[in-house]
């Protein structure tokens with residue numbers, strides 16, 4: 198950014214044009230740029246990123262213990278080998294991404310500190326007109342592009358979601374959200390109360406338990422956990438045989454995908470057995486001190502929410518050692534010394550961590566319009582969870598939750614590059630998706646079936662999301678194993694695509 202800032206300021210009054218603008222330099226934006234510059238060599242492009250560096254999620258989240266819960270053989274890209282233990286810290290993921298940027302000379306295409314605030318489609322010129330704000334100077338810059346590749350993720354990066362509890366202002370200690378964890382927060386010798394029991398709590402609790410006086414994890418209801426070893430025996434064996442890392446990556450990736458397909462199939466077809474197995478595994482890690490029936494037996498089916506992988510069972514260790522405990526109850530109100538529960542119990546705390554999730558962010562909080570008319574994405578129907586009826590030349594990269602997010606980044610990248618090359622070949626500058634006559638009378642349903650997947654941030658704000666139809670092409674199925682066949686087979690001559 199430093200290198201580029203003088204040049205940008207000089208250009209600031211002009212509109213800068215690029216064939217493609219990628220929004221966001223997280224794992225989606227970097228992977229998409231890689232594909233674009235290989236598959237569409239004649240296209241000019243820029244990545245606009247609001248933050249001061251790349252990484253997205255893996256830069257934003259800095260709470261103790263932050264790590265992936267997917268294996269990096271599938272969360273990493275297919276084209277760059279992962280050579281370490283499957284579960285990785287944010288730091289290792291950022292290093293991996295830096296490798297991709299360096300090896301592919303992507304840095305010169307990224308503008309940091311550029312937050313896009315508005316985007317208007319101009320039909321007469323067949324271009325998006327964007328306004329970006331420089332986060333360092335507040336200066337407004339104008340960009341134009343023929344195609345918007347939205348890689349801005351799904352949640353607001355500025356701050357996490359914290360419910361409004363009664364009396365929060367009365368609490369005498371410190372309240373922190375993991376998404377905005379203060380670098381200087383001193384929790385040693387303190388009583389820490391973690392509200393929530395999702396993936397964040399599962400990584401945070403073991404990371405702080407040794408130093409804290411005690412950690413209490415408070416949950417409204419129990420969560421599934423998937424304890425396992427942070428090693429892949431096949432990868433280790435192939436490495437010992439000095440097999441090329443590209444081969445190891447490809448083989449282990451395929452193996453893990455097959456295992457994942459089997460896990461998902463079983464979770465759907467025999468949910469009670471899978472639930473029992475997972476709860477049994479937790480029981481063996483926890484020992485007899487913890488009431489597993491009360492605190493670790495969820496009320497929902499496995500995989501209706503993302504299941505946190507627990508490498509080497511580390512999350513359970515502080516519970517076994519008495520350094521952490523779990524309470525299942527609802528908060529009545531905050532009190533000066535901690536929180537009062539519906540049962541009447543008071544939980545004392547010096548620090549309260551609200552591991553309560555994210556704020557859903559639809560299309561990067563950018564004010565979108567089409568020829569000056571505000572766009573409400575909830576009025577559109579989604580095509581494969583990536584394009585939207587009536588919204589030209591735009592794709593949103595929304596990955597998988599049950600499989601690694603990045604698997605979908607690559608599927609969508611292949612789709613976009615093929616689409617852009619097709620449009621060049623037929624000499625068209627504008628593409629929109631439209632419902633076919635047989636789709637017109639189908640009921641328009643919420644973005645995702647809550648029976649299929651129901652994390653809090655989606656159910657809270659589902660009304661803001663586009664609609665789906667009960668047909669695989671008109672929804673984000675969250676099913677990699679069918680989409681990896683269906684998306685590459687999309688025929689751009691289908692009447693769903695309207696060109697001009």
Ligand SMILES: Cc1cc2nc3c(=O)[nH]c(=O)nc-3n(C[C@H](O)[C@H](O)[C@H](O)COP(=O)(O)OP(=O)(O)OC[C@H]3O[C@@H](n4cnc5c(N)ncnc54)[C@H](O)[C@@H]3O)c2cc1C
Pocket residue numbers: 220221222223224225226245246247248251252253254255258264265266267268272311312313314348349350351352354397560561562563594596597598600601602603
């Ligand atoms: C703590 C945590 C752990 C996770 N672990 C996993 C995991 O193990 N496996 C998995 O599959 N998924 C995981 N996820 C989901 C995860 O978010 C995705 O897998 C993935 O990192 C998302 O990448 P992304 O590039 O699409 O979006 P993000 O990482 O959210 O990055 C989007 C980028 O776009 C930028 N941006 C947004 N709006 C604008 C704008 N208006 N103008 C300019 N720039 C903008 C943001 O600043 C950000 O840098 C996790 C999520 C969290 C929060």
